Amino acid sequence: MSEVAALQAALAGEHACVFGYGVVGGVLAGDEEEPAGAAFDTHRRRRDDLARLLRDSGTEPVAALPGYTLPLPVRTAAEARELAGLLEARQAVLLAELVAAAGTSTLRATAARWLADAAVRGASWSGAVTALPGLDPAP
Amino acid sequence: MPAQPPAPSRRSALIGGCAGLIGLVGTGLGAAACSRGGGEPPPSDPPSPAPVPDPDAGVRESARRAEEALIALHAATVVRHPGLGPTLAPATGHHRRHLDALAGTTRRPAASGTGPTTTTTPPGVPDDPAAALTAVRDAEADAAAERLLDCLASTDPGLAAVLASVGAAEAAHAALLAGGP
Numbered sequence: 001m002s003e004v005a006a007l008q009a010a011l012a013g014e015h016a017c018v019f020g021y022g023v024v025g026g027v028l029a030g031d032e033e034e035p036a037g038a039a040f041d042t043h044r045r046r047r048d049d050l051a052r053l054l055r056d057s058g059t060e061p062v063a064a065l066p067g068y069t070l071p072l073p074v075r076t077a078a079e080a081r082e083l084a085g086l087l088e089a090r091q092a093v094l095l096a097e098l099v100a101a102a103g104t105s106t107l108r109a110t111a112a113r114w115l116a117d118a119a120v121r122g123a124s125w126s127g128a129v130t131a132l133p134g135l136d137p138a139p
Numbered sequence: 140m141p142a143q144p145p146a147p148s149r150r151s152a153l154i155g156g157c158a159g160l161i162g163l164v165g166t167g168l169g170a171a172a173c174s175r176g177g178g179e180p181p182p183s184d185p186p187s188p189a190p191v192p193d194p195d196a197g198v199r200e201s202a203r204r205a206e207e208a209l210i211a212l213h214a215a216t217v218v219r220h221p222g223l224g225p226t227l228a229p230a231t232g233h234h235r236r237h238l239d240a241l242a243g244t245t246r247r248p249a250a251s252g253t254g255p256t257t258t259t260t261p262p263g264v265p266d267d268p269a270a271a272l273t274a275v276r277d278a279e280a281d282a283a284a285e286r287l288l289d290c291l292a293s294t295d296p297g298l299a300a301v302l303a304s305v306g307a308a309e310a311a312h313a314a315l316l317a318g319g320p
Contacts (some may be wrong), residue, residue: 030141075183076189086212092307096300096304097300099296099299099300099303100296100297100300101296102296105291107244108290108291108299109287109291111303112291112299112302112303112306112307113287114288115199115303115304115307116303116306116307116310116311118307119307119308119310119311120307120310120311120314122309122311123314123315124314127310127315128229128314128315129311129312130233130308131232131233131236131237132233132236132301132304132308133304133307133308134303134304134307135240135301135304
């Protein structure tokens with residue numbers, strides 16, 4: 001995969017994460033409101049970072065889809081946590097691909113740090129991590 | 140697009156070494172071609188090219204040793220504090236899979252004579268179970284940071300992704316063992 005294709009795929013994933021955490025944040029309350037809001041902000045920042053990287057390389061960044069289908073109904077806190085864990089696991093796959101496709105050490109380091117973040121945040125929602133985040137098949 | 144980032148100094152040194160090697164091989168072929176001028180039968184077996192050294196051998200080896208050290212630390216911790224067994228079991232299993240994944244990226248089988256895995260000295264385990272768990276958590280966090288450096292040093296993009304993933308799992312282990320995000 002080329003670096004641009006990997007950046008575009010990661011950006012599309014961040015668009016989905018921003019949408020998904022919007023849903024998660026609407027359901028979680030109390031102590032879980034803050035981490036859900038922080039995750040929403042993080043994914044928004046990364047979306048903007050990726051779009052900027054693409055523009056800097058002369059590529060038009062992919063836009064968010066007009067709508068997203070949730071992989072599960074999200075009505076309860078448990079369902080919201082499950083969706084959040086799923087978002088992180090799926091984004092981890094795109095970030096592992098970006099690690100492999102990165103043409104500079106700066107981008108590789110960024111992608112690897114974001115992959116670690118996704119694993120840590122995913123574990124905070126699901127209480128577990130897989131052996132090889134981003135390489136193990138995402139649920 | 141260049142698919143192989145960093146590890147600047149070591150990498151350029153290796154590239155220099157390869158260029159030298161190619162130069163030598165070229166000279167050898169030139170000599171062989173000259174010697175055929177006299178109508179003698181060509182040699183039956185052309186010289187096989189010398190194997191190119193694996194530029195990532197050092198990175199693979201340090202990651203492999205680190206995974207073995209973590210497995211040894213987990214084992215020693217559970218021997219001293221059997222009650223921590225269920226807590227550590229998933230992460231211990233992950234480190235075994237990390238070893239498999241690292242072996243799966245090996246370009247060539249290791250040279251014969253490297254022998255069985257190095258015996259790791261059993262680490263000292265604190266008497267207090269909470270302190271023992273903290274020691275494991277710190278070791279996981281250190282390993283995560285080291286795998287990130289290995290990832291950046293790797294010349295093979297596939298190996299870089301494996302090392303980033305291994306480090307990500309270890310960062311998550313550290314977070315989970317700390318009892319939360």
